[in-house]
Amino acid sequence: MHTETLLAHAARTTARAVQSVNPPLVRTSTVVFDTLQAYQQAQRGLVFDAPRYGRSGTATTFELQRAMATLAGAQGCIATGCGLAAIVAVLAAHAGPGRHVLLSEGVYGPTRAFCEQDIAAAGTHIDFFPHGADIAPYLRDDTSLVFVETPASLTMEMLDVRAVCAAAHRRGIPVAADATWGTPVFFDAHALGIDLSVHAATKFINGHSDVMLGLVTGSLDALAPVRAWCDRAGTHAAPDACWLAMRGLRTLAIRLQRHQASALAVAHWLQSHPRVRRVRFPALPGDPGHALWRAQFSGAAGPFTFDLAPCSERAFARFIESLALFSLGTSWGGFESLVMPAVPHLLRAHAAPAHAARLVRLHIGLEHPDDLCADLAAALATSADDDA
Numbered sequence: 001m002h003t004e005t006l007l008a009h010a011a012r013t014t015a016r017a018v019q020s021v022n023p024p025l026v027r028t029s030t031v032v033f034d035t036l037q038a039y040q041q042a043q044r045g046l047v048f049d050a051p052r053y054g055r056s057g058t059a060t061t062f063e064l065q066r067a068m069a070t071l072a073g074a075q076g077c078i079a080t081g082c083g084l085a086a087i088v089a090v091l092a093a094h095a096g097p098g099r100h101v102l103l104s105e106g107v108y109g110p111t112r113a114f115c116e117q118d119i120a121a122a123g124t125h126i127d128f129f130p131h132g133a134d135i136a137p138y139l140r141d142d143t144s145l146v147f148v149e150t151p152a153s154l155t156m157e158m159l160d161v162r163a164v165c166a167a168a169h170r171r172g173i174p175v176a177a178d179a180t181w182g183t184p185v186f187f188d189a190h191a192l193g194i195d196l197s198v199h200a201a202t203k204f205i206n207g208h209s210d211v212m213l214g215l216v217t218g219s220l221d222a223l224a225p226v227r228a229w230c231d232r233a234g235t236h237a238a239p240d241a242c243w244l245a246m247r248g249l250r251t252l253a254i255r256l257q258r259h260q261a262s263a264l265a266v267a268h269w270l271q272s273h274p275r276v277r278r279v280r281f282p283a284l285p286g287d288p289g290h291a292l293w294r295a296q297f298s299g300a301a302g303p304f305t306f307d308l309a310p311c312s313e314r315a316f317a318r319f320i321e322s323l324a325l326f327s328l329g330t331s332w333g334g335f336e337s338l339v340m341p342a343v344p345h346l347l348r349a350h351a352a353p354a355h356a357a358r359l360v361r362l363h364i365g366l367e368h369p370d371d372l373c374a375d376l377a378a379a380l381a382t383s384a385d386d387d388a
């Protein structure tokens with residue numbers, strides 16, 4: 001079955017019971033049982049996606065989890081309150097005194113902050129490896145998890161997921177990936193060897209900029225410590241968010257095709273603009289990560305980053321604020337185009353390079369790409385005037 005067909009038909013089991021095409025939104029705190037035996041079985045939590053108590057999910061949650069697991073080619077899925085909560089659950093489930101967690105250098109800023117400020121403070125050793133490095137020398141006897149993100153947040157470097165997984169698995173170490181950028185539609189994380197694939201469903205999966213949600217897919221064995229941690233910490237998702245994300249999931253494959261076509265059109269246009277030094281988008285031939293992207297992804301919908309030639313703070317603000325179709329905001333993956341200044345050195349270990357070009361992160365929404373290019377052209381022209 002093609003992905004588009006799967007997404008249209010997945011998760012409609014509970015819908016049939018209420019003679020609807022959409023699964024009903026089941027909101028409940030209390031789950032009730034007819035027999036003591038059924039109650040006791042549910043409380044033991046042996047069935048992965050059976051209702052126990054509202055906090056661990058309702059029929060709505062389990063429909064989304066099953067749809068996502070099917071899409072990702074995984075045995076199971078766990079929904080959490082937001083993408084960061086999913087990342088935290090995966091990291092915390094593998095952390096602890098005497099354990100070592102290895103991460104790729106370009107992980108999402110709050111992922112690094114949680115490691116440095118929380119799990120490290122609680123006795124877990126953490127290390128970061130540069131994208132492109134052989135991870136074998138970084139692995140230790142006490143390494144409990146390798147966590148990667150590809151491409152890197154903001155700077156967009158790729159890494160060889162197969163090589164990372166092979167090196168970690170040789171030593172029996174699981175690998176988790178923040179796979180938000182690719183989604184399961186463009187990035188078959190589990191086929192490449194990833195054990196736990198983490199998604200901020202807040203982004204493309206929901207796609208309508210009105211939900212916070214995280215999803216983790218994997219085998220039931222790989223998910224077991226994450227599920228147990230979510231049960232202890234109470235970080236499962238609300239059914240309302242799952243219901244909305246299910247609606248987003250129906251059109252994910254179609255939306256991604258349009259996001260991809262428009263992102264490529266805008267990226268190509270930017271490449272030929274005299275004030276643009278470089279466009280960082282692995283889907284572009286000539287990008288240093290292009291070969292790895294081709295080998296590991298079947299598409300790319302962005303977001304991407306570009307290096308604007310050095311300019312004054314005033315001219316930079318003028319550029320951002322003159323954009324009419326790109327709103328200034330930190331998210332991405334929704335129907336609307338967004339812009340934000342990318343400041344990776346604030347998130348990484350290294351200092352800001354002197355006289356650095358200014359990095360701009362764009363999410364290309366569902367507007368017509370010609371209108372978006374015209375908007376960028378006008379804002380660049382306005383800010384150039386300002387600089388003169």
Ligand SMILES: Cc1ncc(COP(=O)(O)O)c(C=O)c1O
Pocket residue numbers: 082083084085108153178180181199200201202203212213214330331332
């Ligand atoms: C790559 C990546 N992972 C995770 C997250 C966190 O997701 P959420 O905002 O749903 O917590 C984000 C948010 O921007 C992100 O860009």
